[in-house]
Amino acid sequence: MLLKTIDWKIENDIGHLVLCQPPANTMSRHFFEEMSILTRDILPRADFKALIIYGKGRHFSSGADHYDLRNRIMENMPADFPHELPGFLKETTRSFLFIENLPVPTFAAIRGTCFGSALELALHCRFRICAEGTVLGFPESSFGLMPGCGGSVKLPAITGLAKAIELIVSGRNFSAAEAYEWGIVHKIVHRRSLLEETVDLAKTMIHKHVPEWNP
Amino acid sequence: MKQHKVIAWERNGDIGVLSIDNPPGNLLEEPEFMDRKWLEECLEDKSLKAMLIKGTGRHFSAGADMKLLKKLAQDESVMMKEMAAGKDLIRFIEQMDIPVVASVSGVCFGAGLEIALACPIRICSDNALFAFPETNYGIMPGLGGTVMLSKLIGPGKAAEIILSGDILNAQQALKLRLVDYCVPANEISDFSLGYLEKLTSGRNTEVIRSVMRSLHNAQTLPFEKALEEETKLFCTLAVKSMQNEEE
Structure with missing residues (x-):
């Protein structure tokens, strides 16, 4: 199956999941x-020891197109909502949870912009490595919406309730340095070396799982 | 301004302000420090976007009135009933679907600290003091303090604070993340109100309430159930925002 919006490859045991709709890699x-x-169909059969998610070009991703998203919700709204949810949203949750539950170290390598659903995807990774100058945020409240793919569940577990309220209700942007201070990202690196440093981290973790006495 | 027991209520724009109004120490005369129905009536206005809890005057609250508490403890069944009602109030504040800030200056002890811990956001002045002094009197926090503190700062630090009964200053509280912000004493009122105004300005109440519900679900429901509920809240908002645009 050929994918058009995602580039998937395995290099040296590391899976690269690249969001591939430049310039903003809108979801x-x-x-x-x-x-x-x-x-x-693909990841469950693939053989990789670590996974890195990043965006092609200058940005991680600006998140979902909220106009399109709302239209799809209206089109797919089950008659017995809220007992049943629109199928495509359940499927998105499932695919994000699949990433969350992968039995290998998972990394989001973030630069440029990382908003809304893109930040939610990153929060489902075990580690978030962020380039200087990155802008992050949950802007949903400014469109009369809220995070819908785990953002409001994952964020308070990371930052505590007060910061999660502040970021999600206000919808304000925040910087890489702020994200680091609040524990949302684990490491800040230079923009140009983002992928290289993330790959290095992944390699270190992979090799730690190999017993030294095993030839 | 509405008054009930030791609590006063007033509106400041879209923000409800609840004052512990029994100066100078703002002692809570009984574990059921206000009537829940009364509070629910205050909150009935759906245009309300946030709530602030503070003490009248220089202190937040020195906690329970020990003399009255001792008297109350003579009848076990009355005591149990009062404690259950007090806990119910704390739980109610903890689960509110609008952001609630505890704006703490001066002393914040015992049941006063339990009220502050029930608020999801805590702002204190640089002269604030925090303690659970209960163990000094041979008792312990009774309105959920042991549970809330342990969840917030970990069981080790919580044990230290509760068993020692020692007083923490504002800087120590900030370092432990017992409080989220610490500001100069003369700025705390403006800062706390300004914080909530900035947080909620331009945000409609449906969005605020949905976000708060989901954040509470994240604390109380199993992970995948909380995700499902989030998607429900999200869809409901999406439908409403489409209808609003059509109108």
């Missing part, structure tokens, strides 16, 4: 469909 409906295919 379109095709992206979410392909995330579903990737996590159902």
